[in-house]
Amino acid sequence: MNLPLTYDEIYHYSLTHPEEFWAEQARQIPWFNAPEQILSTDAAGLTRWFAGGRLNTCYAALDYQVETGRADQPALIYDSPVTQTIRQFTYRELRDEVAQLAGALQTLGVGKGDTVVIYMPMIPETAFAMLACARLGAVHSVVFGGFAPRELAIRIDDTQPKIVLSASCGIEFTTVIPYKPLLDDALQQATHQPDHCLIYQRPQCHADLKSGRDHDWQDLVSEAQSVDCVEVDATDPLYILYTSGTTGKPKGIVRDNGGHAVALHYSMRTIYNLQPGQVMFTASDFGWAVGHSYSVYGPLLRGCTSIILEGKPVRTPNAGTFWRIVQTYRVNVLFTAPTSFRAIKKEDPNAQFSRQYDLSTLQAVFVAGERCDPPTLNWLQEIVKVPVIDHWWQTESGWPMVANSMGIEPLPIKPGSATKPVCGYDLQILDEDGQRLGPNEMGLVCLKLPLPPGCLPSLWNDDERFRASYLSRFPGYYLSGDGGYVDEDGYVFIMGRVDDVINVAGHRLSTGEMEELVSSHPAVAECAVVGIACPLRGQRPVGFVVLKDGVLTDEATLETELVALIRNRIGAVAYFKNALLVKRLPKTRSGKILRKILRQIADGETYAVPATIDDPLILDEIRQILINRTIGQAFEDSSASR
Structure with missing residues (x-):
């Protein structure tokens, strides 16, 4: 045939x-x-x-x-x-x-x-x-x-x-x-x-x-x-x-x-x-x-x-592990989750490790498991000089x-x-x-x-x-x-689980799109945006942000800049008001960010600590940050149930 x-x-x-x-x-x-x-x-x-x-x-x-x-x-x-x-x-x-x-x-x-x-x-x-x-x-x-x-x-x-x-x-x-x-x-x-x-x-x-x-x-x-x-x-x-x-x-x-x-x-x-x-x-x-x-x-x-x-790509023993493997074994296709490259980017933002290795055998890099934010994709594209395919x-x-x-x-x-x-x-x-x-x-x-x-x-x-x-x-x-959604050229944009599409005062908005914008800020290494309960608008977005190593900025300044960024690109309809600095994001051991857990913490809901979580202690740290900032439904009184 x-x-x-x-x-x-x-x-x-x-x-x-x-x-x-x-x-x-x-x-x-x-x-x-x-x-x-x-x-x-x-x-x-x-x-x-x-x-x-x-x-x-x-x-x-x-x-x-x-x-x-x-x-x-x-x-x-x-x-x-x-x-x-x-x-x-x-x-x-x-x-x-x-x-x-x-x-x-x-x-x-x-x-x-x-x-x-x-x-x-x-x-x-x-x-x-x-x-x-x-x-x-x-x-x-x-x-x-x-x-x-x-x-x-x-x-x-x-x-x-x-x-x-x-x-x-x-x-x-x-x-x-x-x-x-x-x-x-x-x-x-x-x-x-x-x-x-x-x-x-x-x-x-x-x-x-x-x-x-x-x-x-x-x-x-x-x-x-x-x-x-x-x-x-x-x-x-x-x-x-x-x-x-x-x-x-x-x-x-x-x-x-x-x-x-x-x-x-x-x-x-x-x-x-x-x-x-x-x-x-x-x-x-x-x-x-x-x-x-x-x-x-x-x-x-x-x-x-x-x-x-x-x-792990960063801790075994450094952020050059992936690139060493590509050179040593003459790898043609590399496939991993975006979170791996975000971790590498955080440790090695200027790609110093990658320049030590010969990556010429690579034909393409594939990422999957969660949506790859454009800043990470573009950063990676500059390093490998081959198609990076989400x-x-x-x-x-x-x-x-x-x-x-x-x-x-x-x-x-x-x-x-x-x-x-x-x-x-x-x-x-x-x-x-x-x-x-x-x-x-x-x-x-x-x-x-x-x-x-x-x-x-x-x-x-x-x-x-x-x-x-x-x-x-x-x-x-x-x-x-x-x-x-599918655009006019037939390209498919996966914006995350249906729970990640939030309704703010009757407007359906993608937290994935907001994450894309927050990630584009030069100080941001990684972020998650989740919709939390809002008595006036039904839901509103809150950003959790991890800074790049060595970046010096205060939370208030960064929050003002990110709020302006979302307002300018999406509009006041998004009602993005809070960007909280966290040391790290809660993830499964396979690297997926636990966005549902972040939302449940902010909403004061009962939640189970997932068996696959990489670091359970981060949940209490994030909950304390929300209490300190009085953000979320349950933090006027700090006795929210788990």
Whole structure:
């Protein structure tokens, strides 16, 4: 089939001929049996891709690459400044490591369809574990190593794993964090008890093992026999990954084998423009969707080399860590969250570290996870001298929904925009009544069904919650939960969660736009703008601002300047009156700013301290700042409940 060549042509074709389009992409994957149906509906009335197809994701990612000439090419490179360790694995070596670990899991009774929880740090063995489960046809659920025992227990009870894989410790900056006591605590809280726990002993900390339940990873694997890949159906689950739910109970996002493999291979080729043999560095924890898709599966399915980093971009050991990795491993594509670059910018505003390294191998830098403010994007563009691409996707999608598809037709970059919808995604902006909005009209970002391959087919053992959470509000559409608009050129602007679009005296305003303006001030390193309750206007915005290192300014002067900036650019209608200086912003360990918590503190609402928060003490510090400034609904009397 001869596909059209321009982005507009290919995108239109993908929407008008979805079965033909995705059948062509599926031919790039090594199937054991080709799919019998490209697009179908299952017994529950939900969309499924590639029904009847048989494959194994681990085979496509490793064995197939070895068989087709990549045996001696580096597949995975682990760089750990926190332990002063570098380990490299060729495709052959990685296949052999994974096949032997799969053999060890098999001796513990793990087989096709069983669930396995992985609670581990950023080490190669975590990737081995994911791939070993895929090899056996087991379903893995990686739980971020920073989660507290209660959060781990909730996930154990929901997945009911046959086995839990963990390590003796993780390392946070220079602190060794024992994992085994956390796991033991979680298992005491959990109703479900796994048959076994397999513990990888790290030299920084030795874990005590419980006789009869716990097994030493190194000992068991050394005695195991390698096993071959198990055939699975395209519609069989590959993994479960939990994301926050509005009810407090996390939602288990399911990823199937066939659609996942096709979508990730397609994205590596057309979005990231990576050819087999090239190098991708994705600075994300394995516990998040980005780490699944573009630290492990995507690069390997495409025959690329993946770099994994244990540590933080600024503290391991300095703000030049990313640039050192780019030079050392000749990285072609760098992908991380905007917050990483804001942290680097704060420590190194004049880019002194970047000038020490050769970045000439870079083709592009991609950012996602939250909206990249234009000042950070422009600052980064000056450093790397290649396209810096903000793109948008979710845990639910598993791969980008809006991006600059560099492998099809690179489009001009508009700061603040995630560019245009990716092929297969029929993105539309709807109002509260489900009516489609026109150019530059702010509304709800929705995707017309069916979603393309790789997106969640449902939630783990909960089709009804899947329908209620994503499909029920606007029949025929997936509700993303984000607000935004499409401009007259078709560029998509994602302005944050719908909660971030505030109503000030009847006017719908984007706090994302205000953040963009506040961030443009030369003294500001990072900021968050949230809408808080206002008895007169319903809501009003408040800014929380972190200064750049070395900047000398007083809060009153800065606040006056920022208020004037918002008034001049948006107008008095915004009613932006307060910009509060804070030492740091509350964030998850993956770098997302906890804007909802900021709003809840200011409004005096009861809130739960998230298990993923980077520094819980900052919440009390911010609350005290709000009390001192008498800003918010609850601070006339300082006894606001938590």
